[in-house]
Each structure stands twice: as structure tokens, then as C-alpha cells.
Amino acid sequence: MKRLRLERLANPQLIALVSVLLLNWLLFPNFFNVTWQDGRFFGSFIDVLNRGAPVAILAVGMTGVIATKGVDLSVGAIMAVCGAVAATMVVSGYPAPLAVAAALSVGLLCGLWNGFLVAVLDIQPIVATLVLMVAGRGIAQLITEGSIVTFNDPALIFIGTGSFLGFPMAAVIAVVLMAAVTLLVRRTAIGLFVQAIGVNRAAASLAGIRSRMLLMLVYSLSGFCAAIAGVVVAADIRGADANNSGLWLELDAILAVVIGGTSLLGGKFSIPMAVVGALIIQAMNTGILVSGFPPEFNLVVKAGMIILILLIQSPYAALPFQRRAPLPSKAVSK
Amino acid sequence: MKRSLRPLAATAVIFVIAYAMSVLQFPNMLSTRVLGNFLTDNAFLGITAVGMTFVIISGGIDLSVGAVIGFTGVLIAVLVSWLGFHPLVAFVIALGVAGLFGAAMGFTIHYLQVPPFIVTLAGMFLARGGASIITQDSVPIRHEFYDTLGDLMIRLPEGGRLSFIGLLMIAVFLGGALLAHRTKFGSYVYALGGNPVSASLMGVPVAQTTVQIYMLSSMLAALAGIVFSLYTSAGYPLAAVGVELDAISAVVIGGTLLTGGYGFVLGTFVGVMLLGLVQTYIIFDGTLSSWWTKIVIGVLLFLFIVLQRIIFAASTPGEKSPEKA
Numbered sequence: 027m028k029r030l031r032l033e034r035l036a037n038p039q040l041i042a043l044v045s046v047l048l049l050n051w052l053l054f055p056n057f058f059n060v061t062w063q064d065g066r067f068f069g070s071f072i073d074v075l076n077r078g079a080p081v082a083i084l085a086v087g088m089t090g091v092i093a094t095k096g097v098d099l100s101v102g103a104i105m106a107v108c109g110a111v112a113a114t115m116v117v118s119g120y121p122a123p124l125a126v127a128a129a130l131s132v133g134l135l136c137g138l139w140n141g142f143l144v145a146v147l148d149i150q151p152i153v154a155t156l157v158l159m160v161a162g163r164g165i166a167q168l169i170t171e172g173s174i175v176t177f178n179d180p181a182l183i184f185i186g187t188g189s190f191l192g193f194p195m196a197a198v199i200a201v202v203l204m205a206a207v208t209l210l211v212r213r214t215a216i217g218l219f220v221q222a223i224g225v226n227r228a229a230a231s232l233a234g235i236r237s238r239m240l241l242m243l244v245y246s247l248s249g250f251c252a253a254i255a256g257v258v259v260a261a262d263i264r265g266a267d268a269n270n271s272g273l274w275l276e277l278d279a280i281l282a283v284v285i286g287g288t289s290l291l292g293g294k295f296s297i298p299m300a301v302v303g304a305l306i307i308q309a310m311n312t313g314i315l316v317s318g319f320p321p322e323f324n325l326v327v328k329a330g331m332i333i334l335i336l337l338i339q340s341p342y343a344a345l346p347f348q349r350r351a352p353l354p355s356k357a358v359s360k
Numbered sequence: 361m362k363r364s365l366r367p368l369a370a371t372a373v374i375f376v377i378a379y380a381m382s383v384l385q386f387p388n389m390l391s392t393r394v395l396g397n398f399l400t401d402n403a404f405l406g407i408t409a410v411g412m413t414f415v416i417i418s419g420g421i422d423l424s425v426g427a428v429i430g431f432t433g434v435l436i437a438v439l440v441s442w443l444g445f446h447p448l449v450a451f452v453i454a455l456g457v458a459g460l461f462g463a464a465m466g467f468t469i470h471y472l473q474v475p476p477f478i479v480t481l482a483g484m485f486l487a488r489g490g491a492s493i494i495t496q497d498s499v500p501i502r503h504e505f506y507d508t509l510g511d512l513m514i515r516l517p518e519g520g521r522l523s524f525i526g527l528l529m530i531a532v533f534l535g536g537a538l539l540a541h542r543t544k545f546g547s548y549v550y551a552l553g554g555n556p557v558s559a560s561l562m563g564v565p566v567a568q569t570t571v572q573i574y575m576l577s578s579m580l581a582a583l584a585g586i587v588f589s590l591y592t593s594a595g596y597p598l599a600a601v602g603v604e605l606d607a608i609s610a611v612v613i614g615g616t617l618l619t620g621g622y623g624f625v626l627g628t629f630v631g632v633m634l635l636g637l638v639q640t641y642i643i644f645d646g647t648l649s650s651w652w653t654k655i656v657i658g659v660l661l662f663l664f665i666v667l668q669r670i671i672f673a674a675s676t677p678g679e680k681s682p683e684k685a
Contacts (some may be wrong), residue, residue, distance in 0.1 A: 097477065149665050150618045152421065152477075156663070161604060161658020167651035268651075277481060289476045322496065325489025332482035336474045 076307030095292030103162025104270030137249020186261025224292025303337030392520025399526030419620025432585025437595025462578025553620025
């Protein structure tokens, strides 16, 4: 696994991130200006890190799910549920660490439920997670009783708006989570097993991989990451908004994972690249905002981006560069 | 009774039981007025769900339909109110645009071999973004033709009304059922969903059928957008957000398998009616908050999926085994 450092850096995702950032810099020359104020950094680039953190956190969990050929549509709703749990507990007088722990356990439970549907009841991941996606927002509203629960607990707010060594706390959490999960899957055999399930679950089971337990694990991880993201977002706005917290973020997270080169057909994944994917999305959003374009262009630019990536990843795009290339078959395995 | 019809029968029985229980509690729910409103209020969802049924039977998914409804509404409103087109001309243009849009998605899915999930996600962003670039506000539609269509209805005894859009939905369902079960295109769709490789070996024109399926879905979504603009007399870029999920839920509750190759257009009709029943019940009850709708739909979805699993496990042992690599 020893490769040249330079070669590693020259992958399409990092090139895309650098070009988006450069484009932002061209459109808005102050983009990279970072100032130090009140013990932390400020600037558009830092803002990209901060705003991109929730999607990056979601993407960490989503990568595992997509690597098993699944998808988790419920993460946005889980964010809303966990934000609601943390906020209501803090408001009713529980200490912040307990509230956060409760929120994280609820997220873990939601993930376990998804995992149970997929692994034990053998339901297709899209439908299995659709259940919680539809019901989750209702549950969140049940917890907050339909209102936006606001809170003033300094410890909880710190998670969303605080800083560590000058960097925004949300970004620090995302980086730590990314590093921990990457180490977990790459330094143990878990990553390999997950890949095996993604390629062919039946074959993986026959080869002795306990696919049920691993599927439960990846969906729980996704629920757990969604819970972290939910707490971060709630802490950021100092309130739990059951209707809008994490709304459509599942799509952004899936997009980030796909931009990061993880195949939706399973079997190939990279967690750090998914986080880079989340940063690319956020860099585009921020770029559109700071350069004065109307925010409506955001969606169209995003759509254009997806189409571009699809063209690059398509087996036909590689044809002109290959000699005697095998004809792409319908069942693309890579 | 044919074994393959069991999930459909299960859905229908559950609908009848749920409706009977609602009627026992609120006798007024049996009136023709409520039934007529059922059809009118769910017309756009029903029409969208017909297209979604075809997509799902073929083994795909279409996330763009809600955005296409929003885009169509805005396009028609702009053409009629700002540019002075006759609504009928605007309808034709909207259906044409949606047809091209769907064809492009089908083309990408087949030729670039990208999962439909991602392609239609891009389509969703594109249509929603396109609509909000045209306008950010709700554009009212005032035209006498709209009033004529709005007044067009069959009056039932007891004050119920079968509106034009309600009847249109029923017509789309009947047409969809004929298309699925009585035409060559219909059997191609089932074959494709069952197994694309053997379908192409059997001579199914895979490329053509895929493009046609997504064209059908987008054009029906555009028709739903037209119905939605008749229903609200306005075009709004953020209209019908999340309708794709309601449509998918209706299709799944109606007994269609998301793995493809198996399903019924008429089952989707029952699914749409069941979703409508939940909403109507919660309105009738009055004490339940609107978020219960979401929870109940989630629970229903779960129940139906488990039910399908049990029925399939019981009726076709070994054949359609739950092995999904």
C-alpha cells in the first residue's frame, strides 16, 4: 500500500476542491483572507469548513452504508429527532453532557432500527430508511410539541459555535470523527468486510462474513453520525427546529459520498474523499453567496456538478483513452 | 384467486377496514362530498404515482417528480400570465418540455449506466433550481379557461362533486392500468424490472424502453403539475416539495416491489386513497396534530413492507427468496 505522496494528492476530488476554491478566489479576491479575532479565525474559507461540517459528518456515516450497496435516506430526519431530544432535555433542566449522550443514543437506536429492517427483515435499504425519513420528522415534532425549542445552555451551544485552537468546533468534530472512523475501517478488517458485502452479500456470507451484524453496524454508525450532526446544527442555531433541521441534507450527504468516488453500486469507498466531497459542495454554496450570484443558482450549479461527475465516472468516458477496451457491460461491477 | 394478486388484495382489504372504522367513528365520512374531495385533493399525487409505478416496476426510481410539478406550475403561470399564451398551448409546451427532460434522464441512465437514484436527484435539483431562477414568488394564474375547467364537474347526490381533475386522475389510472397490463410496452417494463440482462437477451429494446419509462414519468408529473396549477390557480417554485416521497410511499403501499418486476397500477390507486384517508381522518378528528400524518404514514409503510415480505415468503417458497446481493 505504499504509494507516492504526490500521486495520492493528484486525485480528481482534491483537484475539484482546489479548482472550486480557486474559482471562488477569482470571483471574490478576499476569499482566503483569514483574520484572528476573539481567539479564533474568521473568514470565508473558515466559513466553508464550519458550514460544511454537518454534511461532512453525515457523509462519514453515509459512506459506510453506500459501500454496502445501501442508502440511508433517514439521516436528515434523525438529525431533527436528535436535535429535538438534546434541546428539550437541556430546557427541562438536565445537564448538557447527559442531553448530548441521550441524543447520541437516540441516533444510535434509529440507526439500529434501520439496520434491523435491512439486515434481519431483508428490506431494500431505500424503503427501509424511507420509513424513518417520513415518520422521523413527525416524531421530532412530537418531542418539541410543534414549536421551535430554544435554549441558552453554554455547554451545548459551545458544540455548535465554539472554537478549538481557533478552528470552529463543528469542523474539529468532523475531522476527529473522520479520522476515527477511517482508522477503524482501514486498520481493522471491517473495511474489507464492508466492501465484500457491497460487492456480493450472498458470497460474503458464504465466505464466513457475518453480514447481518456488519450491516447493523454500518446503519448504526450512520444513525450515530446523524445524531452528532443534529446536535451540532441545533447548537449552532441555539434551538431545535423539527421542520427544517437537516431538511434534504440526506441528499447532500449522498451527493458528497458520490462526489468522493464511492460507487453507489457498492464495493468501493473512501471516507476522507467523502468529506472532501462535502467541502466541495459547501465551497460552491459559499462561493455563490460571496460572489454575489443569487442563491437560486445554487441548485442548478449542483445539478451541473452531478452531471459532470457522472460523465467523468461513466465507463464510456474512459473509452477514448483505452486501447482495446472491453465493452462496458450492463452490470458494472466497479 | 391468483397468488400474485394477494398483496393487492391485502392493501384493498386494509383500506376497506380502515375506511369502515373511520366511518364508524365519524359517520359523515361516508358522504359523497368527502369521497369527491378525496379524489380532487389527491388528484396530482395520484397522477404522479401512476408514472412512479412504471418507474418502480422497471426497477428504477424517480426523485425528480416533485420538482417537475413545481417547474411545470411556474412555466404555465409565466406563459399564461406574463406572456399571454392560451392555457392549452401552455399545457402542450409544458408536457413537451417535461417529455424532453424525462428522455434526457432515461438516456443518461441507460447510456452512462448511472444509478437512477443519482440521475433523478440531479434532475430534481435542475428542475427545482430552474423554477426558482424563473421566479421566486407565487405567480397567480387568471384566465377564463381556468374558471371553465374549475367549474367542470359532475354533481352527485348529497352535495358531492366529481371535479374535472378528480375524473382526470381516474382516467390516468385506467389508462395506466391498460398500458401496464395490455400493451407491449407494459410487458417490456415488467421484463426490465425482473431482470434487465435476460430482458435484453429476449429482445426487449432496453434503451428505448428505459427512455420511454422516464419520459412517461416526467410527462405524468407535468400533467400533475397542470392539475396542481388548476387546483391552486397559481405557479410556485417550491410547490409540491416532497411529493416524490408520497408517491413512492403510495406505490409501495399499493403492493409494488421496489426491487422491480412486480406491481399493479390499480394497487397504487388504493395506496393513494389510503394516504388520503389518513389525512382526512386527522382533519375529521381535529384534536390530532398534523405531524401525526407523517408518523401514521411511516407506520403504514412499515406494516405494508413487512406484510409483503410475509406474503411473498408464504406464497412463493424458494422462488423469490429474500436474497438480494
